[in-house]
Amino acid sequence: MLFTNKKNLEEKTKSVMDVFKKKIKIIDEEKLKGEIIDDLVENLQFNKNEEIKKTCEKIIWQVAFQKGIYPASLYSFYQNLAKKKKTNFTIPAINLRGLTYQTSQALIKAAKKNKVGLFIIELAPSEMEYTHQSPEEYAAVILAAAIKQNFSGPLFIQADHFALDRKKYLNNPKLEIKRFKNLISRVIKAGFFNIDLDMSSLVGEGKEDVFTQQKNNFILTAFFTQFIRRQEPKNIEINIGGEVGEIGKKNSTPADLDVFMEGYKKELSRLGVSKGISKIGIQNGVSHGGDVLPGGGMAKSKIDFELLKKLSLMARQKYGLAGAVQHGASTLPLSYFKKFPEFQAIEIHLATDFQNIILDHPAFPSKLQKKIYQWLLQNKKNERKKGWTKAQFIYKIRKMAWGQFKKEITNIDKQAKEKIAKSLEERFNFLFNELKVKNTQKLINNIKN
Known part of the structure; x- marks a missing residue:
């Protein structure tokens, strides 16, 4: 009420x-x-x-x-992981676009059942906008779900893909930097103590040499690292990530990582910052949400696991990072997930699969689904790329309907929500097992807020 x-x-x-x-x-x-x-x-x-x-x-x-529930940072934990030759688990970072209260309960319920301490709940700025979830609301809803499920301990809430708007930055850098600083300050105050900086959209792919390609990336990542460190609440060291290649574009290379990290370290030194990023996002043949075929099915992934392992170990052994972050993996075949710990991914970001489970669930009201798709066809037609079929358009763009239909989706029949939540919980159970994060609660018991 x-x-x-x-x-x-x-x-x-x-x-x-x-x-x-x-x-x-x-x-x-x-x-x-x-x-x-x-x-x-x-x-x-x-x-x-x-x-x-x-x-x-x-x-x-x-x-x-x-009740002993609090947002926390994984910085110290990742620093310890960086000292290891190999890791044997991959931490899932989960984006909740809709039915957030119910989905986070399913997630926390599965975590308690499997004694999982290592899981992240995150949201990107674009998602905040099109799902109509402010940072303050998102964090509080997650805490409420934890209260509901009688959870206690740290929760790792993360700002995902925190990036400058490329067009706005190139048009008016000072104004865009000011806007971005305000957003960073806001999410930190809201309890997001893990932030993934993503300046990869400013990588100059057309440039001849790798240094020129990566220059904007490492300079701006260092600049905002300094800003974040200055915004940290008392006794909290925010866990910061960087990104060396834009997801969905060309694959990252060892040369990209070398140039980015060497340039980043020099910039940090120049700025007088001693604590930098602890992980690095890479591109290895994937795309956000996967590639949908004209008929609506998924195209076979071109993910390069060997490249993931090579760059992750390089980041750890040469630059003292915890490892590489896998993006764009949510819609991969389920048989792939057990490979990520083996190939040394320190973190894996997952979003679209949970959206699909909700919107395609037999219990999801068909009339509401039809209404959502009609709204997309009428109001988001400018997002349709040349050559896309209707099925491709709906699949790629339906995420933009979450905010518009937030209340209607939240208010679907209680039994339907329970059935959807059960399916989500089953998927979380599966992921926790495949990513080998079961029984990790004891690893994070000493992390305080």
């Missing part, structure tokens, strides 16, 4: 907790984890009264801290 004002909020929650004391006093744990936490999330997501939204966010944070 939506609260009409703060007094209404207090009236509806007073039998469960006293929310307007300096420290919230929880009276009824079970009722809190029942309808009250659900109501707080609903108001956080859909109440038009900003004061109520902020109050709900504040309550969720305070309850989470009382």
